[in-house]
Amino acid sequence: MSVTRRQVGIAGLGVPLALAMTGTAQAGPRHPRTLYIAGDSTAAQKYADAAPETGWGMALPFLLHRQLTVANHAVNGRSSKSFVDEGRLGAVLSAIRPGDLLLVQFAHNDEKTADPTRYTEPWSTYQDHLRLYVEGARARGARPVLATAVERRRFDADGRAVPSHGEYPAAMRALAAEERVALLDVQALSLALWQELGPEETKRYFNWTATEQDNTHFNPPGAIAVARMVARELLRTRVLAPRDVRRPDGEIPESWITWPEADA
Template sequence: MSLTRRRTAAALLALPLALSATPALAHGGGGRLRPRTLHIAGDSTAAQKYADAAPETGWGMALPFFLGRSLRVANHAVNGRSSKSFIDEGRLTVLLDGVRPDDLVLIQFGHNDEKTEDPARGTDPYTTYQAYLRQYVEGARARRAEPVLITPVERRRFAEDGTAKPTHGAYPAAMRALASEEGVTLLDMQALSLARWQRLGPDGTLPYFNWLEPGESPNYPDGKQDNTHFRPDGAVDVARTTARALLDARTLSPRDLRRLDEPVPGSWITWPPA
């Protein structure tokens, strides 16, 4: 074989390796490479917040700080939604319309599924909750995207002895069971956040949640004692944990991520006009 033919053959063999070396990029139209997108389906703990809600912050607002430039976030999470109401309002359809092959669909519900007194939102952990979650999984897979189930991040609740208490009942276990049954990547944020709150303790978690003194924020003139929603530091912490969990699950690679071990100040968070 001539030198020229050997070089040509070597180049052709190396081509797939060169493409696989950019895992955060997917093929677009005309053979072009495009950034992969992480689509978030969830509730107020992940959602985009606006100027009239500051300093309340969803962890989806902080996730881009930990992603490389070849990854994008499409945050569809909305306050007050459950796995059921998100679908009933047509929001899953809108999300899936933007999903392309090799994208990720991050699915975190539970907080509002627990409100079983509300027929528009409440679900049963091992029946309707799992049935609705399957629709997200199947929708992502039908578009050759990867679904990722995320157990609901824990609230700030402590026993008198300072032990962090779980608050989501059977919903996290039901999601774990579904992930195992369907072979879906699971990020167990309920367990990870509960352990994190335990390490920080009742006082150490206060700056992470939307606890405000009267007059501290013009949006909350009478103050606020919110053990569910985050301030910037809490959202950054949860987003960092989510990014690390995606790495541990091998859903993302080290080259897809940044700043996992670097300070990310809460002051980087901004709230657009309502």
Template sequence: MSLTRRRTAAALLALPLALSATPALAAGGGGRPRPRTLHIAGDSTAAQKYADAAPETGWGMALPFFLGRSLAVANHAMNGRSSKSFIDEGRLAALLEGVRPGDLVLVQFGHNDEKTEDPTRGTDPYTTYQDCLRQYIEGARARRAEPVLITSVERRRFAGDGTAKATHGEYPAAMRALAALEDVALLDLQALSLARWQELGPDGTLAYFNWLDPGESPNYPAGRQDNTHFAPKGAVEVARTTARALLDERVLAPRDLRRLDEQVPESWITWPQA
């Protein structure tokens, strides 16, 4: 059976439960069904940032700009977490409590799984990393939701000749292999972002990452040269890429998305108080 047919069959299987859940209205009543929710499990590159970290921005903060009104985002991504520590701290269990039939569970880990010197976070690409990712897949499917694996967005790293460098070792390949084995939708954000950084080049990418001159931001009085975390421009770019990939992989339909080819002002990004 083709991937499309398998997903159709899974959707039909979920239909009775989904229909039974339809009367569960959004808080506040009004007769409207609860929006379909995209739950993000991930690390600091996706996470919500607060006023004391501005202008650092996670791509999950910008994702709602590209989604239709029938979709909501629940961003559970957290700084410093790996696929393992997110589970061990009970964060996956907390995320799954809010998952309903028809929702999506977006899973992006790898940056901190690579820190194998830290036993609380490090994983091995083809053993413990895949074992952890399976828990996200199984948890989503148990709730009649669709898991979506996302390879880690690339850092800003360039060789001397200006070639954008891959920095995530075997973790993206291990996620791709698991997605194929488990028949899970995959957004290859690592490959997509690497190609984009190559297009922009070393100088062009500076505005996309949290690079700041001394005195430019009160949160970073000495300046900042961060090649991992995003400025608002970078978060918007990665969120747009993620939304397009959701469309290309047929996880979402055209009616679910908006502004894919429109400018999104950086001023739309806000950082609440912690």
């Protein structure tokens, strides 16, 4: 029996070849589910030296019931390609178990055409790399979930929120439809929210400080708002049931967000 390139790619990420070829995983004992996040700096855990910068993955646990653990593997500066090349997807797949979820959000760094270690082309290599996450999760009996990249704070001269991710959201939407993967359209939802809030009010959601004007990364209010989008989309797409989600409309105090020391 010949082995395809795609099978070799999945097996090389730490998925047993037998599972990669069948697309199924052996049944194991029941366990509390874990939601793994694979993504970039907009979702990542931040530490004390970066405060008040906050990844939306830091706020997500406050919106999910405690029996659903969040394992945030998102890392600053990574693309769908570099996350794989550095062995980070392999590490996630080595830990993931049947019934778990793998939530994937990339595009911010895939767009960096000048950096061959991170750049992917939307309709070819970007989709090819996303398939590694989808197939790797499925081979482990876990459920993949794709999330279009959250929008930057960008407005035109007339105060209209402007999309910044080019063809990447459309490419992810098309792949999700092709592979029948749940899609959380965070890009569309965040663009609509920034439009509703306007140029000035959105500054309260991004990492604007006395010394920095960051239109990509969030502070606690922004991270909470995006995490709420993610939780609501997980409900809308029926990835999660109502019993899995808490405080969908409730207040989450900014004081709940904490930044541990980097060596903790």
